[in-house]
Amino acid sequence: MANLKxxxxxxxxxxxxxxxxxxxxxxxxxxxxxxMGKSVKNSDSKYIKHGFDEVSGNEINIDISxxxxxxxxxxxxxxxxxxxxxxxxxxxxxxxxxxLNVTNNxxxxxxxxxxxxxxxxxYDGVPGVSFPGIKPGTxxxxxxxxxxxxxxxxxxxxxxxxxxxxxxPLVIDPKDGPSVDVDKDFVIVLSEFSPLxxxxxxxxxxxxxxxxxxxxxxxxxxYPLTAKERRMWAKMRMMPTDILDVTASTYTYLINGHSSDDxxxxxxxxxxxxxxxxxxxxxxxxxxxxxxxxxxxxxxADGQNIEPTxxxxxxxxxxxxxxxxxxxxxxxxxxxxxxxDRSGMVTANLTSKPGMRGEVPPLRKKPLMTMADMGMSMExxxxxxxxxxxxxxxxxxxxxxxxxxxxxIAMVSANPVNRMxxxxxxxxxxxxxxxxxxxxxxxxxxxxxxxxxxxxxxxxTGNMERYMWSFDGKKFNAVSDQxxxxxxxERVRVKLVNDTMMAHPIHLHGHFFELVNGASxxxxxxxxxxxxxxxxxxxxxxxxxxxxxxxxxxxxxxxMHAGMFQIVTVEDKA
Numbered sequence: 001m002a003n004l005k006x007x008x009x010x011x012x013x014x015x016x017x018x019x020x021x022x023x024x025x026x027x028x029x030x031x032x033x034x035x036m037g038k039s040v041k042n043s044d045s046k047y048i049k050h051g052f053d054e055v056s057g058n059e060i061n062i063d064i065s066x067x068x069x070x071x072x073x074x075x076x077x078x079x080x081x082x083x084x085x086x087x088x089x090x091x092x093x094x095x096x097x098x099x100l101n102v103t104n105n106x107x108x109x110x111x112x113x114x115x116x117x118x119x120x121x122x123y124d125g126v127p128g129v130s131f132p133g134i135k136p137g138t139x140x141x142x143x144x145x146x147x148x149x150x151x152x153x154x155x156x157x158x159x160x161x162x163x164x165x166x167x168x169p170l171v172i173d174p175k176d177g178p179s180v181d182v183d184k185d186f187v188i189v190l191s192e193f194s195p196l197x198x199x200x201x202x203x204x205x206x207x208x209x210x211x212x213x214x215x216x217x218x219x220x221x222x223y224p225l226t227a228k229e230r231r232m233w234a235k236m237r238m239m240p241t242d243i244l245d246v247t248a249s250t251y252t253y254l255i256n257g258h259s260s261d262d263x264x265x266x267x268x269x270x271x272x273x274x275x276x277x278x279x280x281x282x283x284x285x286x287x288x289x290x291x292x293x294x295x296x297x298x299x300x301a302d303g304q305n306i307e308p309t310x311x312x313x314x315x316x317x318x319x320x321x322x323x324x325x326x327x328x329x330x331x332x333x334x335x336x337x338x339x340x341d342r343s344g345m346v347t348a349n350l351t352s353k354p355g356m357r358g359e360v361p362p363l364r365k366k367p368l369m370t371m372a373d374m375g376m377s378m379e380x381x382x383x384x385x386x387x388x389x390x391x392x393x394x395x396x397x398x399x400x401x402x403x404x405x406x407x408x409i410a411m412v413s414a415n416p417v418n419r420m421x422x423x424x425x426x427x428x429x430x431x432x433x434x435x436x437x438x439x440x441x442x443x444x445x446x447x448x449x450x451x452x453x454x455x456x457x458x459x460x461t462g463n464m465e466r467y468m469w470s471f472d473g474k475k476f477n478a479v480s481d482q483x484x485x486x487x488x489x490e491r492v493r494v495k496l497v498n499d500t501m502m503a504h505p506i507h508l509h510g511h512f513f514e515l516v517n518g519a520s521x522x523x524x525x526x527x528x529x530x531x532x533x534x535x536x537x538x539x540x541x542x543x544x545x546x547x548x549x550x551x552x553x554x555x556x557x558x559x560m561h562a563g564m565f566q567i568v569t570v571e572d573k574a
Contacts, residue, residue: 049084050257087168094175109133116152121548150303151277160198183272248344264348283557286340296326305443314435315424317505319555332358367426404473410463419536440525449521452493475563486544488573509550513540
C-alpha cells in the first residue's frame with residue numbers, strides 16, 4: 001500500500017501503477033425473495049438476471065462480467081455483478097473487518113466505489129485518484145473495517161459502466177442490533193435502462209443537448225407560457241423544459257432491475273410496519289417517489305439517522321438514499337417513482353395479497369422552469385422583455401476571480417439564493433406534504449460543532465449547448481494536478497453556487513458533511529450527496545478528518561465525464 005506522504009508528493013499515476021492484484025473464487029448466497037420484491041415474470045436464461053441476491057460475511061466475492069441485457073423486448077449489452085443487474089446486495093455489520101474480492105471478467109478495466117462508506121482512500125475505488133483500477137482477468141481485494149451502519153450502494157467508477165448496470169445496493173446493520181423495530185425490511189434500487197450504448201448517449205448529448213427532450217416548448221404546445229415569455233426564453237437560447245438531459249424517450253425506468261411490466265410486488269401482512277430503503281442508483285434521473293394514499297416517515301438520509309419526518313412524497317437525486325417507515329392498510333398500494341421531468345415512471349406493488357394490484361396513476365403534468373431556476377428571486381428582480389435581465393444571466397463580471405471565464409460558461413446566476421426549502425423542480429405547491437432539506441434533522445447529535453475557520457465558494461458551471469460541465473469554469477483535465485486542499489481536521493464551510501439551469505447532485509467521497517439548513521449545529525443533517533437547485537446555492541460544514549485523495553463531483557454520469565469533477569486532498573495530520 002502506498003505511503004500517504006509519498007502519494008501526495010509524487011505523480012499520482014506513477015504510484016498507482018505499483019498496486020498489487022490477486023485471484024480468488026466466487027460465492028453467492030441467496031437473498032430472501034421478500035426483501036427485494038418478487039416479479040410475476042421469470043427472466044429468460046439467455047439474458048442477464050433481473051434482480052439480485054445477497055452476499056455477506058467477512059470475505060465476499062463479486063464477479064464482474066458482461067452479457068445481453070433485455071428489458072421490455074429491447075436488448076443491449078449489460079455489465080452484471082454475480083450474474084445480475086443490479087448486482088448483489090452487499091450486507092455488512094458495523095465493526096466487522098471485511099475483504100471484498102472483485103474479479104474482473106470484462107475486456108476493459110473496472111472498479112467498485114463503495115458509495116458513502118468511510119474507508120481508507122486506497123480502497124475508495126476511483127481509478128486514477130485512489131487506485132489504478134482492476135485489470136481484465138484479475139481480482140482486487142478491498143479490505144477495511146466497517147465504521148458505520150445504514151443504507152448505501154456501490155457502483156463502478158470506470159468509464160460509463162454504471163449506465164450499463166454495474167451497480168448494486170449495500171446495507172450495514174448496526175453493531176448493537178436494529179435501531180428501528182420493523183416487520184419487513186425492503187430494498188428499492190431505482191435505475192434506468194437504455195437500448196443505446198452509454199457512449200452513444202454521450203455522443204448525442206455532445207452534438208445536441210436537447211436530443212432526448214421530447215417535451216420542448218413550441219407555439220403549438222399547451223404549456224402556460226405567454227408569447228412574451230416564449231420570446232424571452234428564445235432570446236436566452238434556453239428552454240423552460242430543459243429539466244433532465246436524458247429522458248424516457250430512451251430510458252425505461254427500473255425498480256430492482258425490473259420494469260413496470262414485471263409487476264414487482266412487495267408482500268406484507270395486516271398490521272405490519274414496513275421499512276423501505278430507497279436508493280437512487282440511476283445514471284441521470286431524479287425521481288419523485290410516492291405511494292399514493294399513504295403517508296410515511298422519512299427516518300434516514302444517505303445512511304444517517306434523522307428525526308422521523310412524516311411526508312407523502314420526496315424527490316431523490318442521483319446517488320441519494322432515503323429510509324422510510326410505512327404502516328400500509330390491507331390491500332394493494334402502488335409504489336410510484338416518476339422521473340422529475342415526468343416523461344416516464346416505474347411502478348411496483350405493495351400488497352397484502354399476491355396478485356392484488358392498486359390503481360396506477362397517470363403521469364402528472366410536465367413541470368416548467370421558473371424564475372428561481374434561472375437564478376433570479378422574484379423579490380429582487382422582475383424580468384420583462386427588453387429589460388436586459390437576460391443579458392445579466394450571461395454577465396461574467398459577477399463571478400469571483402477564481403472562476404475561469406471561457407466557452408464553458410454560458411450562464412451566470414444573477415441572484416443565487418439558498419434553496420434548501422425547495423422540494424425540487426415541479427413539486428412546489430402540491431396539496432400533500434413533500435420533503436425538503438430544511439425538514440431534515442440529525443437524530444444523533446453531531447460530534448463536531450466548531451465554527452468553520454474559513455469559507456470555500458465553488459461555482460457549478462456549464463454550457464448546455466456545447467455540453468461542457470465544470471467546477472469554477474475548469475474541467476477536470478485542467479485541474480487534475482491542482483486539487484482542493486484541506487488541512488487535517490480543518491473545519492470548513494463550503495458554499496456551492498449553481499450558475500446553471502440544471503439541478504446537480506454533488507458528492508464528496510470519504511466524508512460526511514452537515515447541511516447548513518437552518519437547524520442548530522448539533523442537529524444539522526449529515527449527508528454525502530447534496531442536490532444544488534438550478535440558479536441557487538447550498539452550503540455545508542465539513543470536518544476534513546479522512547486523510548487521502550478523494551473524488552468530488554456531480555453524480556450525473558455524463559456531467560461528471562464532461563468535466564464536473566475535482567480531487568479533494570486532506571493532508572496527513574503529521
